[in-house]
Structures are given as structure tokens and as C-alpha cells.
Amino acid sequence: MLNFLGKCRDTGRACRLAFAALLLLCASASAYSAPKTILVLGDSLSAEYGLSRGSGWVALAEQKLKDQKIAADIVNASVSGETTSGGRTRLPALLEKYHPEVIVIELGANDGLRGLPVAAAEANLRAMAAAARGANARVLLVGMRMPPNYGRQYADQFYAMYGTLSKEIKAPLVPFMLEGVADKPQLFQADRLHPTAEAHPTILANIWPSLQKIIKTR
Template identity: 45%
Template sequence: MITLLLVSWVLLLASQSVQSSSSTLLVLGDSLSAAYGIPQENGWVTLLDQKLTQQTMQQLKNVQVINASLSGETTSGGLQRLPGLLAQHQPTFVIIELGANDALRGQNLNQTQRNLAQMIELSQQQGAKVKLLGIRLPPNYGPAFDRRLAQMYLQLAEEYQVPLDPFFLADVALNQELMLEDGLHPNAAAQPIILARLWPQLQAWLTE
């Protein structure tokens, strides 16, 4: 009887240890991370989730991915939703992929930058590590506005000391065969390529 109790206690402690070593990755993005126009299971965030579960390193294998991305999301919308998401999921890691819709709608990028700054601060105040995914604009928006957008992400990354991919669609955006007909959203074939670009960055970030 005593032996049985001891075994049960050891198993309980082991279970609690595994649970305590798990972590949550929250992805807060727009249609570029929400698998717009393609099956959800083909999106790069879902592919990331699958890749993490296949890892032998427990630190990666135990990462649970929560995709809170919404098509059409702006930085204002993301900022409104973030406190609730932080309270609900208590993430260890937060990827912020927002700003494209602000820019496409011609919104004031100073406000966009302030919104992103608040999201970074809220996440860090909760003890989460933050990574930014930047985006660039189609050529018809003009080089000056595109440079301002790129500068915005760089300034945020430097100010808050967070890692940044300045253009996470860089490997697919200029290839029409990897984009939907609208020329703005990557298709299903592009998703593994996006993840292949991000994976070395994320692997280092999640284990540092």
C-alpha cells in the first residue's frame, strides 16, 4: 500500500513537472497569419504548431500555439483584444504581426507605432517575450511611405529590444506563383516557405 502511494506521488510530481515546463506562444496578427483564402490547416502558424510538436527538445515540443490572428485586423483592434488574450492564455511568448492594414488604409503611422508600442509593453509587463514581424507595401504605395513603415518596425525593435523580421514575406511576396490573385496574400504553396524563413529565428528565440 505504501509502495503504491509512493508510486502515485512520483507520477503526480512528474506530471506537474511536465505541465509546469510547458509554455504558450500567442500569435497576434492579421490575414497574413490567419490563413486568409486558404484552408486553415495550411497556414504558416498551423505548420509552426505541427513542427513544434515534432521536435525532440522538450523546450520546443511543449510550446502550445494560440493563433489569435484575424483577417482585416489593425493595430487598434489588436490593442483592444490583447489584454483579454493575455489574461486568458498567459503566454510566455507573443508574436505581433500587425500594421499592414493600417498602412494599406493610409492611417497615420505615428498612431500605428504607438499602438504597437503599447502592445509590446503590455506583453512585457505580463512577463512575455515579444517578437515583431514586419511587412512592406506594394510599390504603388510609393517608396516614402514604405520606408516610413520599415523605419517604424526598426524603431520599435530597437526601443524595446525585441527581435524583428523586417519583412517576413520577403521570400514569397514578389513571386506571383506564391500569391493569391489579389497580389497581397500568400497562397498555400507559400506557407512552408514563410515558415522556413521564420523557423531558425523562432527556434533560437524560443530556447534562449
Template identity: 50%
Template sequence: MNQGYGAWRTRVQRGVMALLLALAWPGILVPAAAADGGKVLVMGDSLSAAYGLAPQQGWVALTAERLKAEHPGWTVANASISGETTAGGASRIAAELARHKPTVVVIELGANDGLRGLGLEQTRTNLERMVVAAKQSGARVLLLGMRIPPNYGPQYTQGFERNYRELAEKHAVALLPFFLEPIATDRDAFQADNLHPVAEAQPKLRDHVWPALTPLLR
């Protein structure tokens, strides 16, 4: 009987000591998982897939490096595919959300729709499907807007740009109005095809996205 009581008392004393240590040094008993950050999932096209470059040169990889340095524990999953349209992104979003379980979803799609002159309503519907799916999964969303050359006509180009703004307002998600804004008028910032940014331009794109992304890392 006395031995049983002694063992019980020892366990109680150890429990009290552990509690006192936790109160004195809160970090000492925090599980490693509690210190983890989150994950950013990028759904984009060739502009985010580092077309014509080494993968580590692209703005997404550069963003991952900066996250590692400034927000330890955060990671980036790049699910971008060269040539991707909004229809392709909408068809893949559910699987990518299930696979990566992101905290933040960055959507950079639409340029290929515009260059092909695809219907504005369909592009908007596809983007909206992605935004809604991401929000329903519990992720925060950053929509990277695009613009297309004026030779497509004012009605189409203005409607194309308006899609992003109206979707961001409707679904209360973050918007970067024009992803390529820092380099759009600099011919030297693009490869020979005049469509895809060179390696030297990628840090500018990272820095352009960064102020819109960081408020979502909470």
C-alpha cells in the same frame, strides 16, 4: 513507545531512500509540469489567420507542428483575425495575454494599416502598446515587419518600414524585417487577390520565421 519510534524510523528511512533515488536518477521525481514547454501567441491579421485556406495549411499551424516535433511541450495559440489593424490588436492584447499567458508573443500586424494609408504615428503607437504589454506580462516578443507597395510614395513606405525597426531597437525585441520576403516577388505564391499567400507558400513563411523564433524558446 517502541511502536511509535519504529513508525518514525520507517518514515525517515523511506525519506532517505527517496532522496537517494532522486540524486541517482534526477528525472524520476520531477513533476510532469517541469517538463512542459511554453506557449507562443500569434497576434496577426489574415496573413496569419490562413485566409482562403484550411486552418491547418497556414504558416502558424505549420509552425505549431514543427514546434511539437522539435520542441516538445511547446504549443501555439493563434489569435489572428482577418482584416485586423494595429488598433484592433492593441485593443485585444491585454485579454489575449490574460487568456493564454504566453511565453513568446509574435506580432504580425500593420499590413491593413498600410493598405488603408493610415497615419504612421498611430500605427507605431498601436504596435508599441502591444510590445510593451507583452513585455510587461513577462513574454518575449518577435515583431514581424511588413512593407507596402511603392505606389504609396517613398515617404510613407520608408516610414512604414522604419516603424518596425525603430520599435524593435527601442524595446530590445526580436525583429524579422519583412515577413513576406521569401515570396514577395513571386506572383504564383499569392491567391487571385494578389494579397494572400497560397497554401504552397505557407511552408516558406514558416521557414522564414523559424530562425527568428527559435532563439526565444529558451
């Protein structure tokens, strides 16, 4: 660079313009910096419950990052049966250990299936988002719907919680991770709760656009 500057003193305006272009190129390159670590904090839907290792949407996302030459690692900290309360309890240690730049929060389904108060789940999700922001991590919120047998009012409140929270904390939202899956019984395991491996490419297709966008946001 010093040699370049020295030559610029001799060649005049054209060289100075080339140097300016070089600086602009460097600035453009630094504007996109892929995160080094993406933390997925989820439940059985992200923990490959009942599936062969490597067939869930998180593993598929990791492969997609490699295919697109995005140098980022995914840490899957999902636990089957996890609630928002459990995620809130575990998150500080995960932040300390992995120092993620992006956190995908896929929690709430087990709160809903147990009929826990929507307000409590919302408070836990809000606290997790605040902890993530406090650690300079960007948040992607993944939403869920409850089956109609849980009552229309509860199901509506539960689903609306994610949209309300997304706007409040200014975090992108995947409205329903099982879009295109929930209405296809053949894509579920025998328990009728957990998707089969065949469903997970669709789940990734629901999540990937938002994940890709947040990855590319400095």
C-alpha cells in the same frame, strides 16, 4: 537524494565531485524551459485567409514544434483585417485568458494598406509590446513592407518603423515575413494580396529562426 548525500559522507572527494556534477546537470536542464503557450496576434496573413485549415504558417509552426519535441502550444488569435489598433484593443483579454510566455506580433499591414499614419501604428505596437512585457511575455515582432504604389516616402517610413521599434523595445525582429514570396506573383491568391498555401512554408522559414531562438531564451 538524501540517500546519495549519506553515501557521499562515506566515499569522500570522488562522490562529492559526482554530486557537484549532478547539480550542474540539473542547472543546465533548468536553464532551458520551453514556453507553454505561444500567442500569435496577427492579421489575415496569419489567419489562413483563403486557405484550407492547417496550411498556414502558424499551423506549420505548431507541427514543427511537435517534430522537434518542444512542448509548447500555439494559440492563433489572428483576425483577417486586423489593424494595430484592433490588436492593441484585444491583447489585454488574450493575455488574461491564455497567459502566454511568447507573443508573436504580426500586425501593421492593414494600417499601411489603408494609409494610416505610421506614428499611430508605431504607438500601438509599442503599447502591445509594453502590455506583453507587463505580463512577463517575450515579444517577437514580425515586419512588413508596403507595395511601391503607396509612395516611396510612406513605404520607407513604414518599413523603418519595425526596425526602430525592435531596437527600442529590445525585441527580436523578422524584418519582412514575405521575403522570397512578395516577388513571385504565382505564390499569391487571385486578390494578389494573400499568399497561397504553397507560400507558407517560405513564410515559416522566414519566421522560424527568430521564433526558435526566443523559445530557447529563458
